[in-house]
Amino acid sequence: MVRVRYAPSPTGSPHVGNIRTALFNYLLARKTGGQFVVRIEDTDRAREVHGALDDILESLRWLGMTWDEGPEVGGPFAPYFQSERTEIYREHAQMLLEAGRAYKCFCTSDVLDEMREYQRINKLPTGYDRRCRNLSAEQVQSNIVAGMPFVVRLAMPLEGTTVFEDAVRGKVEYENKLVDDQVLMKSDGWPTYHLANVVDDHLQEITHVIRGEEWIASTPKHMVLYEAFGWPPPVFAHAPVIKGPDGSKLSKRHGDTRCLDYREKGFLGSAVANFIALIGWSPKDDREVLSLHEMAQAFAIEGLQPSPGVFDIQKLQWMNGVHIRALSPDDLYHTVQEFDSRTQDEEYLVQPEREILRKAFAELPRGYVTQALVLEQERVKLLGEFAAACEFFFTEDFSFDDAAAAKWREKGHVPRLFDGLITRLQDRESLTHDECEALVGEVSDAVGLEKRAEAIHPIRLALTGRTKGPGLFDLMALLGPARMGERLARTKSRF
RNA sequence: GGCCCGGUCGUCUAGCGGUUAGGACAUCGCCCUUUCACGGCGAAGGUCGCGGGUUCGAAUCCCGUCCGGGCUACCA
Numbered sequence: 001m002v003r004v005r006y007a008p009s010p011t012g013s014p015h016v017g018n019i020r021t022a023l024f025n026y027l028l029a030r031k032t033g034g035q036f037v038v039r040i041e042d043t044d045r046a047r048e049v050h051g052a053l054d055d056i057l058e059s060l061r062w063l064g065m066t067w068d069e070g071p072e073v074g075g076p077f078a079p080y081f082q083s084e085r086t087e088i089y090r091e092h093a094q095m096l097l098e099a100g101r102a103y104k105c106f107c108t109s110d111v112l113d114e115m116r117e118y119q120r121i122n123k124l125p126t127g128y129d130r131r132c133r134n135l136s137a138e139q140v141q142s143n144i145v146a147g148m149p150f151v152v153r154l155a156m157p158l159e160g161t162t163v164f165e166d167a168v169r170g171k172v173e174y175e176n177k178l179v180d181d182q183v184l185m186k187s188d189g190w191p192t193y194h195l196a197n198v199v200d201d202h203l204q205e206i207t208h209v210i211r212g213e214e215w216i217a218s219t220p221k222h223m224v225l226y227e228a229f230g231w232p233p234p235v236f237a238h239a240p241v242i243k244g245p246d247g248s249k250l251s252k253r254h255g256d257t258r259c260l261d262y263r264e265k266g267f268l269g270s271a272v273a274n275f276i277a278l279i280g281w282s283p284k285d286d287r288e289v290l291s292l293h294e295m296a297q298a299f300a301i302e303g304l305q306p307s308p309g310v311f312d313i314q315k316l317q318w319m320n321g322v323h324i325r326a327l328s329p330d331d332l333y334h335t336v337q338e339f340d341s342r343t344q345d346e347e348y349l350v351q352p353e354r355e356i357l358r359k360a361f362a363e364l365p366r367g368y369v370t371q372a373l374v375l376e377q378e379r380v381k382l383l384g385e386f387a388a389a390c391e392f393f394f395t396e397d398f399s400f401d402d403a404a405a406a407k408w409r410e411k412g413h414v415p416r417l418f419d420g421l422i423t424r425l426q427d428r429e430s431l432t433h434d435e436c437e438a439l440v441g442e443v444s445d446a447v448g449l450e451k452r453a454e455a456i457h458p459i460r461l462a463l464t465g466r467t468k469g470p471g472l473f474d475l476m477a478l479l480g481p482a483r484m485g486e487r488l489a490r491t492k493s494r495f
Numbered sequence: 496g497g498c499c500c501g502g503u504c505g506u507c508u509a510g511c512g513g514u515u516a517g518g519a520c521a522u523c524g525c526c527c528u529u530u531c532a533c534g535g536c537g538a539a540g541g542u543c544g545c546g547g548g549u550u551c552g553a554a555u556c557c558c559g560u561c562c563g564g565g566c567u568a569c570c571a
Contacts, residue, residue, distance in 0.1 A: 009571045044570055109569070116568095125497045126567055151569050169500065178498060186569040193571050217499060217566040240501075240564090247563065275507090278519095282508060286518045305508080308564065312506050315520040325533075379532035440529095456529040468531035 002034030004208050006060070006067070007197065009041045010052035013258040014059045016311070017212065017242040017250055020276040024210045024239055024304065026065045027277070030296035034207075038070030039200060042083045043190050059259040062269040064292045069204075077204040082196050089191035092199050092229070093152045093184055101228040102184055104150045105132035106143050127180045128153070152185035154194070154221060154228075162220035167208075167237035168304040174220040182221045194218060198225045201234060210237045210301070213308075237301050240280045240308040250311050264345045266382035267316065268335070271323040275316045279309040289322050321381040332377060333370045337361050339383040353387040360394040368393075371478050375470035392464040393478065396486070400465040400494075408458040409495050417447050417455055418462065418488045425488075428481040436476040462491035 006022035008014060014022075029036035038060070042048060057071060069075025079085055096102035105128075107115075112128070119126045133155060135143075143150065157176045166172050184195040191199075201209065216238045226233040244254030251257060256265065262272050274290055282305065283290065283298035290298070327335060340357055348354060360369050372393035373386060380386055392398040408414050420443040431439070444455035460472050463484060469475065476484060 007571095011571070041571070047570060105569095107569095112569085120496085123496055127497090149569095153569095166500090172499070174499075180567075183569050188569075190569090192569070197571090212565090213500070214565055214571090238500085243564080245506085249564075278507065280507095284509070286509080288507085288519055307501050309508085310506055312520070315507065318520055321533090376532095378534095451529095453529050460530070466531090470531090472529060 002029060002032040002208060003037060003204070003206050004029050004034065004210065005037040005039050005201070005204065005206050007039045007041050007200075008056050009044060009047075009193075010049060010056065011044065011047045012049050012052055013055035013260060015250070015257050016259050016262075016272070016276055017257075019059050019063065019259045020242065020279070021211055021239055022060060022065065023063065023273060023277055024237075024281065024299075025208070026067075027296050027299035028208060028210065028301065029068075030293075031299040035068040036065070037075070037077070037204060037206070038067040038080065039204070040071060040081045040083075041193060041196065042081055043193065043196055045083075045190070055258075055260060062260065062263055063273040064269055082191075082200065085196070085200070086190060088203070089185070089196050089199060090189070093191070093195060096154070096184070096228060097152060099228065100155065101224075102152050102154050103133055103135070103181075104140055104144075105153045105181075105183075106135075106148050106150045107132060108149075125178070127178075130181055133181065149187040151183045151187050153181040154184050154224065156181050156221070156224060162223050164219055164223050164233070164236060166216070166219075167235050167301045169216075169238065169306050172216065172219070174217075176220070176224075179220050179224075182218070194221055194225065198222050198229075202226070202229070202231045206234050208235045208237065208301070210239060210304075213238045213241050235301075237304060239304055240306060242276070242279055243308050243310045245310060245312075247310070254311070255313075262316075264343050266339060266343070266345070266348070266384035267320050268323045268383070271316065271320040274323070275319050279311065280305050289319065317381045324380055324383070325378055327377070329370050329374050332373050333366065336373055336383055336386050340387070343384070345384065348384040348387075351384075351387060353391045356391055356395045357387040360390075364394065368478070375474055375478065389469070392466070392469075393475075396483075398465045401461065401467060404461055404467045405491075405495070408461060411454070411458070413447050413449060413454065414458045414495065415492055417443060417449075417458065418492045420446050421459065422485050422488050425481040425485045430480055431477055433473045433477045436473040440472070440476075459488075462488050 004025040006025050008018065008022070026036050028034070038057075040053065040056070053071070060067065067073065069077060070080045074080075093102065097104070107128075115129060116126050118124075132153070156179050160176050161173050162176055162179070163171060163173045182194050183192050185191055200206075219236055219238075223233055242250045244250045246254075256262065259272070263269065270291060273292055274295070277290075277295055278288065281299075281303050283295070284303055285298075287294075287298070324332075340354070340361065343349070360372075372390045376386060376389040380389060421439065424439055424443065440455055440459065441452070444452055447455070449455055456472050457467070460469070460475075461467060463479060464475065479487075
């Protein structure tokens with residue numbers, strides 16, 4: 001049984017690179033019929049950020065991931081918050097101490113800082129010099145009696161090498177003497193990541209650990225811990241980092257990096273999941289547009305790549321357009337409505353069309369709004385674009401392209417064209433796409449136009465105020481005769 | 496500085512000893528079409544970081560080198 005986990009620390013809103021490792025774990029679980037566990041590693045009380053937990057769970061949900069065990073759902077290996085498991089870590093640290101695989105260190109932060117400073121100045125390799133490792137039992141005892149605070153450090157083997165098989169990079173080797181005696185228990189009694197993570201992964205029966213590349217250097221420490229406890233280690237797979245356009249690790253200065261930032265910007269969770277999965281993973285065939293389910297079907301650790309990839313926002317935008325187009329009319333309606341009511345994106349909020357869309361959702365028939373959205377569906381890349389794109393369907397006070405109007409103003413046939421159409425529209429209740437086409441053909445012939453475009457372009461302008469948009473007959477059918485009549489008349493007077 | 500990991504079109508990638516090095520985004524052109532888009536077709540774009548080997552044959556294997564990244568906390 002495959003059991004994987006996503007083990008974030010609630011120190012901020014998940015970054016796309018971080019949530020991507022959650023995705024890889026999730027995909028492996030779903031592919032194999034295994035379990036996906038979410039465990040919150042809240043052992044650093046100083047860095048804990050309020051609201052981070054909500055963002056973590058929300059990011060997961062937004063991308064479509066569900067977890068079998070963890071916050072909100074519980075599970076057989078509860079608790080899933082490390083802050084509620086401190087006793088377990090203390091016991092395990094004690095086991096290590098008794099077995100001589102760990103030791104108490106009384107060095108203060110100041111002493112450590114000084115030591116590192118000395119190492120830097122003398123160009124020596126930095127790292128703990130293990131000065132407390134060989135303290136006599138009496139010394140340790142007297143330090144404790146004196147009330148000196150201490151940490152528990154892992155006693156790394158001083159010789160030999162630690163080798164582990166990384167599922168994406170193959171064999172990785174570290175010389176033990178070059179690996180630091182990692183702090184396992186802090187002086188405040190809380191465990192560090194290294195101890196808590198290994199203990200929990202074992203106790204919660206995790207079989208595969210897919211995590212970021214930044215962990216690769218601490219894996220030998222983890223291997224030694226597994227060995228010291230006499231536990232079999234899980235399969236390790238280190239996914240490559242995501243880089244910004246300049247080649248450095250993706251960070252704030254590259255713009256948006258939080259997963260949920262993309263929701264604010266009008267991206268679909270399915271598109272973001274699809275896109276980030278493809279940085280560092282490939283289904284090994286030519287498919288690129290995949291649903292979460294399809295990715296799960298195709299997932300394999302062997303598809304993971306060792307080299308880092310650049311986050312290309314342009315490709316994400318293209319992919320988002322593809323995912324938007326795949327939405328059913330009903331889903332489209334709900335998705336746009338939900339986006340509009342939820343987003344706090346500044347740029348979106350200030351655009352005037354946004355109020356119009358909001359009113360449309362509140363006051364116009366759902367069928368009508370849905371059809372308007374559907375007509376713009378194929379030319380929108382971001383959800384926020386619907387407001388401006390659909391504006392003319394929802395208000396009579398839509399913006400008008402005067403520059404385009406100037407071009408048709410000079411043509412003598414336009415007023416007659418509009419009149420003809422107005423007359424023919426008069427007592428009609430509704431019109432189909434084909435009827436609209438026939439009507440325009442009829443009027444165009446009556447006015448004596450050679451090219452149908454001579455009629456179509458000015459009509460589009462009068463009806464929508466712009467030169468681009470959905471097919472004319474589609475939009476005419478949706479607008480309906482009455483509204484068209486008014487707009488034609490109004491535009492005529494404007495000419 | 497030390498240790499570790501990486502390196503295929505601008506970008507994401509396929510490739511795992513023999514391919515005209517394939518696909519996708521972006522770019523450009525054509526087609527479709529009433530416009531914009533969507534879609535279709537096509538073009539351009541890669542001395543597979545570089546240098547040595549091994550081999551009849553190397554993007555694929557080995558060594559070196561350069562460049563990039565990660566780690567080097569009582570953070571995760």
